[in-house]
Amino acid sequence: MHILNAINPILLTPGPVEMDPEVLKAMSHVAESHFSQAFCNTFGDVLSMLRRLFQSEDPIAQPFVIAGSGSLGWDFTATNFIEPGESVLCLSTGFFADAFEMCLSTYGAQSKKLTVPFGAAPDLERVEEELRACRYKALIVTHVDTSTGVLTPLEPLSAMLKRVSPETLLVVDGVASVACEEVQFDVWSVDVLVTGSQKAIGCPPGLSIIMVSGRALEVARTRKAPPASWYASLTRWLPIMQKYENKEPSYFATPPTQIIHALHASLTSILSLPLEERFRRHKEKGDQVKSGLAELGLTPVALQPEYQSNGVTAFWLPEGLSSKALLSAVLAKGVTLSAGMHPEHGSKYARFGHMGYSVMSESGLRIDIGIEALRETVIRFYDSQRQTVATEGYTEFTNQPQSITVGA
Amino acid sequence: MHILNAINPILLTPGPVEMDPEVLKAMSHVAESHFSQAFCNTFGDVLSMLRRLFQSEDPIAQPFVIAGSGSLGWDFTATNFIEPGESVLCLSTGFFADAFEMCLSTYGAQSKKLTVPFGAAPDLERVEEELRACRYKALIVTHVDTSTGVLTPLEPLSAMLKRVSPETLLVVDGVASVACEEVQFDVWSVDVLVTGSQKAIGCPPGLSIIMVSGRALEVARTRKAPPASWYASLTRWLPIMQKYENKEPSYFATPPTQIIHALHASLTSILSLPLEERFRRHKEKGDQVKSGLAELGLTPVALQPEYQSNGVTAFWLPEGLSSKALLSAVLAKGVTLSAGMHPEHGSKYARFGHMGYSVMSESGLRIDIGIEALRETVIRFYDSQRQTVATEGYTEFTNQPQSITVGA
Numbered sequence: 130m131h132i133l134n135a136i137n138p139i140l141l142t143p144g145p146v147e148m149d150p151e152v153l154k155a156m157s158h159v160a161e162s163h164f165s166q167a168f169c170n171t172f173g174d175v176l177s178m179l180r181r182l183f184q185s186e187d188p189i190a191q192p193f194v195i196a197g198s199g200s201l202g203w204d205f206t207a208t209n210f211i212e213p214g215e216s217v218l219c220l221s222t223g224f225f226a227d228a229f230e231m232c233l234s235t236y237g238a239q240s241k242k243l244t245v246p247f248g249a250a251p252d253l254e255r256v257e258e259e260l261r262a263c264r265y266k267a268l269i270v271t272h273v274d275t276s277t278g279v280l281t282p283l284e285p286l287s288a289m290l291k292r293v294s295p296e297t298l299l300v301v302d303g304v305a306s307v308a309c310e311e312v313q314f315d316v317w318s319v320d321v322l323v324t325g326s327q328k329a330i331g332c333p334p335g336l337s338i339i340m341v342s343g344r345a346l347e348v349a350r351t352r353k354a355p356p357a358s359w360y361a362s363l364t365r366w367l368p369i370m371q372k373y374e375n376k377e378p379s380y381f382a383t384p385p386t387q388i389i390h391a392l393h394a395s396l397t398s399i400l401s402l403p404l405e406e407r408f409r410r411h412k413e414k415g416d417q418v419k420s421g422l423a424e425l426g427l428t429p430v431a432l433q434p435e436y437q438s439n440g441v442t443a444f445w446l447p448e449g450l451s452s453k454a455l456l457s458a459v460l461a462k463g464v465t466l467s468a469g470m471h472p473e474h475g476s477k478y479a480r481f482g483h484m485g486y487s488v489m490s491e492s493g494l495r496i497d498i499g500i501e502a503l504r505e506t507v508i509r510f511y512d513s514q515r516q517t518v519a520t521e522g523y524t525e526f527t528n529q530p531q532s533i534t535v536g537a
Numbered sequence: 538m539h540i541l542n543a544i545n546p547i548l549l550t551p552g553p554v555e556m557d558p559e560v561l562k563a564m565s566h567v568a569e570s571h572f573s574q575a576f577c578n579t580f581g582d583v584l585s586m587l588r589r590l591f592q593s594e595d596p597i598a599q600p601f602v603i604a605g606s607g608s609l610g611w612d613f614t615a616t617n618f619i620e621p622g623e624s625v626l627c628l629s630t631g632f633f634a635d636a637f638e639m640c641l642s643t644y645g646a647q648s649k650k651l652t653v654p655f656g657a658a659p660d661l662e663r664v665e666e667e668l669r670a671c672r673y674k675a676l677i678v679t680h681v682d683t684s685t686g687v688l689t690p691l692e693p694l695s696a697m698l699k700r701v702s703p704e705t706l707l708v709v710d711g712v713a714s715v716a717c718e719e720v721q722f723d724v725w726s727v728d729v730l731v732t733g734s735q736k737a738i739g740c741p742p743g744l745s746i747i748m749v750s751g752r753a754l755e756v757a758r759t760r761k762a763p764p765a766s767w768y769a770s771l772t773r774w775l776p777i778m779q780k781y782e783n784k785e786p787s788y789f790a791t792p793p794t795q796i797i798h799a800l801h802a803s804l805t806s807i808l809s810l811p812l813e814e815r816f817r818r819h820k821e822k823g824d825q826v827k828s829g830l831a832e833l834g835l836t837p838v839a840l841q842p843e844y845q846s847n848g849v850t851a852f853w854l855p856e857g858l859s860s861k862a863l864l865s866a867v868l869a870k871g872v873t874l875s876a877g878m879h880p881e882h883g884s885k886y887a888r889f890g891h892m893g894y895s896v897m898s899e900s901g902l903r904i905d906i907g908i909e910a911l912r913e914t915v916i917r918f919y920d921s922q923r924q925t926v927a928t929e930g931y932t933e934f935t936n937q938p939q940s941i942t943v944g945a
Contacts (some may be wrong), residue, residue, distance in 0.1 A: 140568045145794060147568050156795055157561040160548045160741070162873050196743050197605045197768065198790035204768045232767035327791060333568070335604050335743050335793030357765045359640035360605065360612045382606035383735060385743030385796075386553060387564055465570050 136318035138460055140468040141499040143275045143305055143441035144328035148391075149398050149490070152332055155390040161535070165385055169322045171393050172384065173376035178396035179338065181320060182307065182330075185314040186271050186402070189343030191517040193363075194336055196385040199304040199325020201361060203232040206269075206300055206321050208356040209349040209363040213237030215266040218259055218297075222281055223274030224470050229302055233269065236357055239350040241265075247474065248429075249279050250436035257405035260294045267298040268321075275328075276470035277429045277506060278443035278480065285319040285394065291379040298345055304328060307338075307414060308399060309411040309440035309484040320345040329411075330487035335388045337401035338454050399491075407437070407489065414488045414496050415439035418481055423499040430469075430478055431447035443469065445477060450510050452479045458509070486512035546868055549907040550875040551683045551713055551849035551890035552736035556799075557806050560740055562848040571787035571794055579801050581784035582832040585744065586804040590715065590738075591730060592812070593722040597723070597751030601771075601778050602744055602800070603870065604793040607712040607733020607883050609745035609890045612638040614677075614708055614729055616764040617757040617771040621645030626667055628659040630689055632681030632878050637710055641677065642767075644765055649673075655882065656837075658844035661697060675706040675728075680714035683736075686851035686888065688718065688837045695725040706753055712736060714749065716807060716863065717819040717848035717892040728753040728886075734796060737819075737848055741798045741895035759778035773936045779880040806897075816847070822896045822904050823847040826889050829908040838877075838886055848892035852886060853875065858885045858918050866917070870910035 134510055140147050148287035161168050172194075180194040184405070194531055195201060206229075211217055216239045219230040226440065233240050241260060251270075260268070268290055273280045283301060290299055298320040303312055306331035307322070314322060326336035341349070341363070349356075349363040356362040365381050372379035399407065417427060421436065422444050446455060450466035453476065469478035487495040548555050569576050580602075587600040603609060614637075619625055624647045641648050651667060653659055659678075668676070672939065676698055681688045691709060698707055706728040711720055715730070716737035723728060728750040737743035742902040749771070749925070757764075757771040764770040773789050780787035827837060827845065830852050839852035854863060860876035861884065867874055877886035889911070895903040 138566045140570060142570050144791065145570065147567050153565040153567065157565040159545045159561065160553050160555050161545070162548060162550050162553065162629060162875070163742070164550075164875070165873065194937070196604060198604045198607070198793075200790045201768050204766060207767070234762070235767045235770075238767065325791070333793065333795040334571070334791040335796060355643070357644065358612060358769075359615070359643045360609050361766075362643075362766070382608045383733070383742040384553065385606075385741065387741040388793075388796075465573065467570070467572070482894070 136464045138444070138463050139487070139495045139498055141466050141482050141487060142404050142465055143480055143484070143494065144325070144484045146331060146482055147487045147495060148331055149335070149395060149486050151394045151398065152391045154393040156333060156387050158387050159181065159392040161386060169373060169376045169378050170243065170512065172277055172373040172389055175389055175393050176370060176374040177397060180397060180402055181400055183312060183314040183340050184316070185340065187190070187315050187343060189346070190314065191341050191346060191367065191370055193339040193341065193366055194384070194389065195339070195366060196335065197337040198325065198334065199327070200228070200232070201336055202302070202323025202339050203229045204236070204358055204361040205337065205339055206362065207233045207236035207238060207321060208300060208358040208361050209352070209457040210300070210321060210345055211236065211238045211266055212352055212354050214239060216241065216263060217267045217269055218243065219255070219269040220256065220263045220271070220281060221245070221278040222250060222271055222277055224276035224304065225304070226271040227272050229269060229271060229349040232455060236361070248277060248279060250279055250433065253285060256286070257289055257293050260297065265297045267300050269300045269302070269304040272312070273310060273440060275305040275441060276443070278438045278441045280317070280411065280436050280438040283312065283317050283319070287319070298348065305438065305441060309408070310438070311408050314338065314340055329350055329484040330392070330399070330505070332391045333388060336392060337384055359393060385423055410493070411439040411484065414483050414493045415442065415482050418442050418483050418496065418500060421504060425460060425504060427507070441480055441482050443478055443480045447510060448478060450507070451476045451513060456481050456507060458506040459502045464499050466499070466503070493500040546684070546871050547895070547903045547906055549875050549890050549903065550873055551888055551892070552702060552733070553741060553742055554893045555903060556741070557894050559658050559806065560799045560803045561878040563802040564741060565796050565871065566795050569794060571780040571792050572802055576698060577781060577784045577786050580781040580797055583797055583801050583804060584778060584782040587748065589808055590804060590812070591720060591722040591748045592724070593748065595751060597724050597754070598722065599749050599775065599778055600682060601747040601749065601753060601774055602742065602792070602797065603747070603774060604790070605745040606742060607731065607735070607745055608636070608640070608708070610731025610747050611637050612644070612766055613745070613747055613771065614731060614770040615644035615646060616766040616769050617760070618706060618708070618729060618753055619644065619646045619674055620760055622647060622650065624671060625675045625677055626651065626664070626673045627677040628664065628679070628689060629653070630658060630679055630687040632684035633682050633705055633712070634679040637677060637679060645924060655879070656685060656687060656840040658687055660840065661693060664694070665697055665701055667890055668698065668705065668735065668807055671700065673705045675708050677708045677710070677860060679710040680720065681718060681846040681848060683849060684729070684851070685838050685844045686849045688714070688844050688846040690844070691720065691725050713846065713849060717816070717896070718846070719816050721746055726846045730859060736864045738807070740799045741796060743793055744800060768905045799826070818898055819847040819892065820900070822891050822901045823850065824890050826850050826904065826908060829912060833912060835915070840842040849888055849890050851888045853887055854887060854914065855918060857922060858915070859884045861885050863914060866914040867910045870913065872907050872910040874907070874911070
């Protein structure tokens with residue numbers, strides 16, 4: 130329990146997340162040249178370790194690590210693999226899937242978005258039907274949408290895609306899934322996997338991490354229209370990543386040396402245990418959160434248990450309890466949760482992040498504390514409601530809408 | 538002298554640079570939500586402090602801080618202020634100016650590049666002639682090109698532009714100049730100023746920092762073609778920056794919370810002294826480096842003293858001494874310098890970074906150590922040359938070409 134810091138709230142949001150002290154230590158690495166042998170060694174090891182995290186042994190596939198937010202991977206996808214006018218099929222399960230689709234459209238893709246009721250996962254048969262009806266350059270799936278906690282299982286989707294439209298690229302947004310959900314890059318024939326540093330990987334925000342298959346590299350290399358972006362151009366970054374993975378310096382733009390050291394520390398920690406064990410623990414702790422919610426009579430936003438993420442649980446609040454009121458109350462107990470993220474429902478649900486260090490350290494004690502803070506708050510709310518009904522008296526819970534503005 | 542670390546070499550490259558211990562401490566800030574009030578306060582203060590660093594009091598102008606390398610600012614410029622087919626005039630004084638021009642072309646700008654002999658600064662009369670001959674949407678100037686150490690004075694350029702083509706936007710790449718050279722954003726009517734975190738600002742790499750005038754904001758808002766980029770779209774980031782500057786949370790992509798804390802620490806330190814004093818010390822220390830080089834018979838790459846940067850000095854090496862050999866020798870003395878950066882001349886010159894904390898702390902002791910390491914190395918080389926001539930014997934200095942591959 131000594132690591133728990135009494136001053137700072139426990140961060141149980143779906144990113145950023147609590148970090149291993151070794152990761153924080155790596156963040157304050159002294160200044161060094163990005164051309165130094167020491168840094169080349171670190172960056173090279175990071176790229177090799179990412180292959181292991183993605184369960185990829187294909188030497189032709191290539192990981193990329195670029196300064197930016199996780200969503201820079203959307204631009205990278207849009208500008209390198211899709212030519213203007215080409216069709217893409219986007220499976221929407223929330224805010225982030227919708228934003229990915231808007232990004233693709235920005236770069237000129239003809240996007241078709243398959244939407245589902247709020248909280249549902251895509252219907253595989255409907256997707257198959259659409260893939261049979263039209264030739265798509267890429268199928269875009271958000272493995273876990275951070276805004277809803279809905280998980281779209283990749284294995285059956287990949288199998289169906291191979292059967293129905295094998296030439297279509299499989300593009301996966303793994304921002305909220307990599308390192309807490311199984312992602313078998315090779316076996317599931319993923320072509321592009323985009324993620325960020327600040328969720329289950331357990332680093333500070335600031336890195337866009339992308340894994341690209343040999344087939345997708347070829348698509349990027351042989352595209353007719355030049356990439357519309359400079360900073361997100363695969364052909365400019367590819368030789369840089371190859372050189373660094375070979376532990377030699379190279380230059381396109383200055384790499385964020387400190388966060389790359391932090392990533393080295395977190396990947397070292399992640400890979401010190403079998404990945405199955407990591408995924409098992411995330412499922413176990415995620416189930417514990419869901420049981421805690423069920424005991425309080427609260428239901429997850431994700432409609433079906435098999436499509437609920439193991440790293441983030443979005444859950445409906447009791448009527449009369451806004452996400453803002455809930456967040457304030459749990460914060461007073463030393464725990465940070467997240468509000469909902471939806472133009473209409475945002476204030477009516479909240480999100481509990483259970484990924485990375487909080488799950489893997491000290492038997493997940495932080496998660497237990499989070500569940501308890503939530504339990505006490507909701508029970509107190511129920512009590513206050515009963516009291517209000519009985520006496521028409523004061524209630525400490527107000528129902529103000531959540532104040533976070535979403536820019537996109 | 539206690540801060541000097543015996544294990545790590547002193548980093549005297551033109552970015553990344555040595556950092557204030559307070560900056561490093563801020564890098565390991567515990568995980569926190571980007572929606573927390575504490576982070577909103579920090580980010581808000583950072584944006585306000587940037588205005589002071591840029592010497593801007595115009596409330597309509599807006600600073601932006603985005604996860605990415607400094608060169609992301611090129612994409613931001615290209616996609617927000619220039620419409621496809623519009624003409625831009627690029628003044629080239631080295632590798633980075635050339636890359637900026639390529640980035641602009643990538644986004645469809647019709648770019649005209651004015652080149653000068655290697656080491657020269659742009660000829661103001663030639664620029665004026667070009668501005669009179671053609672209507673340009675923007676004039677693109679690299680204030681200091683990191684690859685050559687050539688400084689292009691902004692004040693006369695701005696005055697001429699206002700006189701000759703007042704409607705043309707003045708775009709300044711200040712990556713290697715902000716915080717070590719005077720940049721008066723308002724007085725010099727700069728429209729777009731792009732910089733990064735890892736040079737004279739004294740943070741780790743990972744932030745793209747951009748200041749935009751009210752006039753340029755209006756250009757971005759009223760452009761006909763939508764921005765070609767998602768991640769670099771000004772209209773998506775603008776409300777986010779306005780909210781955060783108002784210390785309220787907002788969301789477009791997760792901000793790199795730790796580096797923003799580091800930026801807060803470095804800006805606090807920078808602004809604790811009058812900026813004139815900071816610029817004076819950079820000039821003083823830069824002059825000391827140049828005197829040291831002159832004593833060794835070495836000449837700067839920048840041809841004229843008035844066009845030499847005060848933050849980085851590129852200098853020609855004696856014939857027979859490659860940059861690789863020089864760098865190895867000074868590294869053995871605990872100092873990291875940089876090689877040249879030019880397809881033809883790269884191995885024939887080296888670069889000495891004298892910016893930020895190394896200049897401002899402990900009377901610039903690190904710079905003194907760097908000059909001494911350089912002096913000993915060059916004198917030893919001269920000695921070895923004499924010996925070789927005398928005996929045809931072994932020399933420790935080999936003339937291998939520098940091995941850094943430049944991706945662009």
